[in-house]
Amino acid sequence: MSKLTETIEAVAQMILHEKDYLSDLDAKIGDGDHGINMARGFGAVLDVLDELDHPENPKLVLHTVGETILENVGGAAGPLYGTAFLRASDACSEDEKLTIASVDRLLSAAIAGIKKRGHAERGDKTMLDVLIPIHECFTAPYAEGSTLYECLADANQAANEGVEYTKTIAARKGRASYLGERSIGCEDPGAVSSMLMFRAAYQFLNR
Template identity: 55%
Template sequence: MTRLKDAVEHIAKAIISQKDYLNMLDKAIGDGDHGNNMAIGFTAALEDIENMNDDGNPSKVLKAIGTAFSENVGGAAGPLYAAAFNRASKACDENTSFTIDSVIKVLGEAIEAIKKRGRVKPGEKTMLDVLLPVYEVFVKGKEKDMTLFQCLGEASRAAKEGADYTRTISASKGRASYLGIRSIGHQDPGATSSLIMVRELYNFFQR
């Protein structure tokens, strides 16, 4: 089960490598520290995961990421990602494996946690504008008997479209909401970090 650990490491390194880009996006409509916060969270998560006795347990891995974010990351996105990963971990058991069904279950729980913690809904220029279309890809993929890899490819494209969509709408949550319609034209940094995670998961399995 080293593959799960490797996938997380790949995603974490991708986030960390794009720290400055995420900061730049956040500087336009927020505090300018989203990249730093994401890098701090994933660096802490990697340290915890590497010290695990059983890194093949998806619940433990997701819990480690959630705990790392809750204990080390502030800002707007930190608590949302913490809530998402912690609730996702509770949706897993020792028999959970990487399948379309498990993605639907785990991602669905993560989305509900974000909705509850952030009191957000689609169309408010947040990470939900990426994660909900990704979730819908897996639901429709199951109906169409698509493979997991096919769903990941479609999810990566849907995530990109979702992040692009955030440029066209005004923010109504967080610091960006203070800008009102002036936030239009700027891509949401939280949506972008979610895009990177989805895209890099696909890239990892594409190798």
């Protein structure tokens, strides 16, 4: 098993563990099923990772995860997260190594996919309010002179701050947008799931 597949397994376990928390957050401003949908999808991801013929191929791993999420995660999250993994796979080589530059390139592709699929931008109270600050920690000039693990630590903090930021703004996308100003004060569930996914990856890689 490769480090990437082990990292994704850690991410999946985090989502399964926080399923009820994510659904409780979603119940405040959405349908209340974000955790259920995410857990269903990442449960399926765990199953397919066990069956992969070439887990050492990061391009294949990311593509398989993207397809699995698209097929198994309901609501808006499935198309967005699925697209993110697929676009990252498109930008990934079959022998990709974990470096600041590779994280920068793959996150850039994933975020571009989410923006196009969701017609969203930073400040709309979505997962992008976490993913874009994470990505910035791996770009110049932020990452200059830093090690990979310093960038990961900075990005973990940026993810937490991104979630807090979503409390201060009104939702402009999805069902939460129907609430308008009443959505202020609540975290965006997609931002929280993105933060938790990165936290799981950071904790695993930092071991």
